[in-house]
Amino acid sequence: MRRHELTDFEWTIIEPLLPNKSRGVPRVNDRRMLNGILWRFRTGSPWRDIPERYGPSTTCYNRFVRWREAGVWDRILDAVSAAYDGDLIMIDSSCVRVHQHGASGKKGVAMAAWDVPVAA
Numbered sequence: 001m002r003r004h005e006l007t008d009f010e011w012t013i014i015e016p017l018l019p020n021k022s023r024g025v026p027r028v029n030d031r032r033m034l035n036g037i038l039w040r041f042r043t044g045s046p047w048r049d050i051p052e053r054y055g056p057s058t059t060c061y062n063r064f065v066r067w068r069e070a071g072v073w074d075r076i077l078d079a080v081s082a083a084y085d086g087d088l089i090m091i092d093s094s095c096v097r098v099h100q101h102g103a104s105g106k107k108g109v110a111m112a113a114w115d116v117p118v119a120a
Contacts, residue, residue: 002035004038004039004042005035006031006034006035009083010080010083011031013079014034014076014079017072017075017076018030018067018072019070028055028056028059029055033055033059033060033063035054036050036051036054036055036057036060037063037064039054040060047060047061
């Protein structure tokens with residue numbers, strides 16, 4: 001198991017929540033797909049750059065979209081949060097500093113949502 005992949009404990013929580021309909025073609029390993037999807041979000045890379053060890057990138061993407069539409073991700077996050085009982089820590093942009101090159105805006109000019117200068 002690699003450093004950032006799902007642990008056996010996490011997998012035992014998640015596995016019962018996943019859909020298990022088989023449609024003729026054998027499914028690609030769910031744990032491997034889930035690790036590929038999580039790798040993509042941890043790195044911020046495009047779907048096509050998912051390493052081959054996680055399977056085809058199109059399969060990872062399609063499974064992510066289908067699970068999103070079916071509400072599987074909500075169930076997974078709720079179950080993992082409950083299992084860790086408050087020991088799970090997440091970071092959002094309110095506690096992360098901007099890179100030094102992204103912090104220098106022009107003074108006295110307000111920017112609209114689409115980044116077109118607007119008189120202040």
